[in-house]
Every structure is written in C-alpha cells, then in structure tokens.
C-alpha cells in the first residue's frame with residue numbers, strides 16, 4: 117500500500133504553510149508518498165458565536181466549500197510534489213475531529229502539522245495540533 121501523508125492546512129493562515137513546506141516535500145520523496153491536503157471550514161457554532169443567524173446571513177456552504185478548495189489548491193501549488201500524488205479534501209466542522217477522522221480512514225502513516233499560528237506566541241501547541249498529537253494513531257510531525 118502507498119505511503120500516505122496527511123497535511124492539514126488552515127487556509128486563513130499564510131505564514132504557517134511556509135514552515136511546513138520543506139518538511140512535507142522531504143517526507144513526500146520517501147517511497148513516493150501520496151500527499152493529502154485537508155482544510156476544514158468551521159461550522160455553525162462558529163458563526164453562531166459571531167452572532168449570525170445561519171439561514172439568511174451566510175453564503176451557502178457549497179460556495180464556501182468551492183472557494184476553500186480553490187484556496188487550498190493555490191496553497192498546495194507551493195509544494196514541489198508531483199501532481200498525480202496530490203489529493204484534496206474540504207470538510208466542515210471541527211478541525212481536530214476532521215483531521216483525526218481522515219487520518220484514520222485514509223489511513224495516513226504520518227500527519228504533518230504546524231504547532232500553532234505564528235502570530236500567537238502565548239502557547240506552544242495550538243488546540244488542534246494538541247488534539248492531533250494526543251489522539252492520532254499514526255505518527256505526527258509537529259513543525260515549529
């Protein structure tokens with residue numbers, strides 16, 4: 117079975133991706149791994165917390181998903197990995213839950229994740245990174 121690497125990307129963040137690029141490229145070269153990029157769109161509780169009613173004031177989720185897929189592909193284009201070994205996933209809900217679920221179903225041999233947003237220096241491990249490190253069945257490379 118092919119070696120599968122899962123790379124969760126927060127598309128609202130630019131800088132973070134730069135730090136993981138070289139690590140993903142290096143790991144992708146080992147055994148010609150398949151690289152799966154995933155971005156998760158936070159769902160309703162997030163919008164509700166912003167005080168938005170989700171029926172009328174939000175653009176349709178399909179639109180969000182299409183835009184997110186486009187953005188994810190733009191970000192992935194910065195990685196030097198052969199196109200036929202790159203795959204994309206756009207999910208909706210909790211980032212950590214979706215990362216863990218996809219890691220299990222692929223199944224991924226390795227998850228490569230950044231420790232936290234670069235502009236947030238108050239903690240060493242973000243909540244999504246922490247949950248993935250704690251609960252994933254596979255190896256997790258945390259990039260600082």
Ligand code: ADP
Nearest residue numbers: 124125126155156211230232233242243244245
């Ligand atoms: P912070 O709270 O500082 O943003 P996180 O733990 O959320 O820290 O982010 C660390 C990493 O988790 C990100 O670099 C990314 O790999 C992953 N991640 C976070 N949010 C998402 C998301 N919405 N979709 C996919 N991956 C995400």
